[in-house]
Amino acid sequence: MLAQKESSLTFTDARQLTLVGKALPADAFFHRIDTAVFPGIPPAVKHLLTHSAGLALSFETNSTQLVVKWCTNPRGPGDNLTAIVQEGMDLYIKRNGQWQYAGVARPTTHDCNEFAVVQNMAAGNKECLLYLPLYDETYSVQIGVERGAKLISKPNPFKRNILVYGSSIVQGASASRPGLAYPARLSRETGYNFINLGVSGSAKMEAEVAEMIATMPMDAFILDCVPNSSPEQVTERTAHLVRTIRAQHPLAPIIAIQSIIREGGNFDELRADQTTAQNGNFLREIRQLQSGDEGLYLITAEDLLGDDHEGTTDGTHPNDLGFDRMLQKIRPAVLEILRKHGI
Incomplete structure (x- = not known):
């Protein structure tokens, strides 16, 4: 039955398509950063940058169905993650000018999988974004469409x-699927390219990481790195991080965000x-840095998760409700700053 099904499909290797969400070009297609270029960054950060968080494939097809075959690192899901967000994928299709959820690639094993993401669609061209796994290293992706249907690469939208x-x-963590991570939602909802450089448990503002970030050709920077840094590290490292970025990007807005109020502390x-x-x-x-830097901004923690303590999965990581509440505050603040700077 599977052979019959596959015989009616044509598969395209993801490497032939546009990959959205990279901060810098890298030889490893599904890695966010080529960490060999930055040998001084901590090993944990290097490992996490092999995860495909925030990366998405941009393409167009007129197929009425879409099947994905993919392989990831063979490890099980974390205790606060769905299997879909860790090693699965989700598809968005543009309809009437808006990106809308269309389906998921649901993993049934912890290495290689095949799944029909969506079927029985109407005929016609569809502009698609397929988000890759957030918390695993992706080794390969192939997208299958009906034999005779087209599948062509689209530019970064x-x-x-x-x-x-x-x-x-x-x-x-802990969105239910990859496209619901807040940088991905910001991109779809604003049209700006928000690049995910989340490094789980390891965003500690190290000098080597600051230097890496400063090399990146960005129009703006958002620093949401307080949750992983001890109070002492915050005091010792914040100024160096901001000044290192500012030295290379004298006009770019830098937007700092306080840590969410962790619900585990209720x-x-x-x-x-x-x-x-x-x-x-x-x-x-x-505040001290702002006295000499008009392009530095702060979004405070108040109201990021609401006040009913229902916004997290485990007392630390937002669930989908928590991320939605965060965006209600972050999105308008960021848009206002970008417009102020003519971005």
Whole structure:
């Protein structure tokens, strides 16, 4: 039955298509960064940059169905992640000028899979974005369409380049599927190219990472890296991170975001005190830097998750509701800053 099904499809290797979401070109197609170019960055950061978080394939097809075959690193899902967000994919199709969810590639094993993402679609051309796994290294992707149907590469649908550097929250934990990570949603909802440089548990503003970020040809930078940094690291490293970026990008807006108020601290007072200290130190550092930098901005933690403590999966990582609430504050603030700078 599977052979019969495949005989009616034509598969295209993803490497023939436009890959959206890379900060820099890299020989490893599905890696976000060629880490060999930056040998000094910490090993954990190097490993996480092999994850395909935020990467998406841009293409057009007139097929009425779409099947995906793909392989990832053979490891099981994390305890706060769905299998789809970790090693699966989701598809968006543009309809009436808006990106709309169309289906998922659901993994049934932890290495190589095949799944019918969507079937029984209307005839006609469809502009597509297929988001790759957020929390795994992707080895290969092939997209199958009906024999005789076209599948052609489309340009990057998003303008400019805005880097989002941060923790597991930026990388996408704990959205239910890849396209719901907040940088991906920002891109679809604004038309700007928000690039996901989330490095789960490892966004600690190291000097080597600051230097790597500063080399990237970006129009703006978002720094959402407080959650992984201790209060002491926040004090010691914030100024160096901002100044390193500013030295290479004198006119680019830099938008700093405090840590979300972790819901695990609703009753755990030590966790609450930790976040308060992180955010307090970050506020002080950013305010001092702002006195000499008119292009540096701060989005505070208030109202990022709401006040009903229903916005996370595990007390730390936003669920889809939490990410939606974050965007209600982040999106208008970021858009206003970009417009102010003529971006």
